[in-house]
Amino acid sequence: MRRLEHHDPRLDPGDISAAFMTWRRRAFGPYRWLTAPCEYFEYDYLYFGPPPRDILEFALHRVPRKSASELRRLLEPIDRRFLERTLPDPHAPPGPWWHRRCSTGILS
Structure with missing residues (x-):
């Protein structure tokens, strides 16, 4: 991972670790950190x-x-938790699955 961060100009040192921790906090943290309501936003x-x-x-x-x-x-348990706490967004444009999710309205 460090080698990728060092050699790819799109990444800075620590980006992958920071992304992992942020994704984990979003999936397991307070509900408000999950994602937006089912209204498409840029x-x-x-x-x-x-x-x-x-x-x-x-x-x-x-x-x-x-x-x-x-x-x-x-990532598997983090992605699973995110999926459990979100719904498919009917208004989202095509893209990766995590961009096509929205909050459920259930506090968990």
């Missing part, structure tokens, strides 16, 4: 940078197979 990449799950997916496709497998294993 994510401001210039202001906020890429969403944490986007960074992790980017890494999954660029690290060696063994590292990707380990990262997938670590």
Whole structure:
């Protein structure tokens, strides 16, 4: 992971770890951190940078197979928790599954 961060100009040192921790906090943290209500909104990449799950997916496709497998294993319970606490967003444009989710309205 460090090698990818060092050699890819789109990443800075620590980006993958920070994205992982942010994604984990979002999935397991307070409900308000999950995602927006089921109303499409434009994510401001210039202001906020890429969403944490986007960074992790980017890494999954660029690290060696063994590292990707380990990262997938670590992401599995986080992704599952996020899916449990969100609903499909009928208004979302096509894109990765985590961009097409919205809050359920259930506090958990």
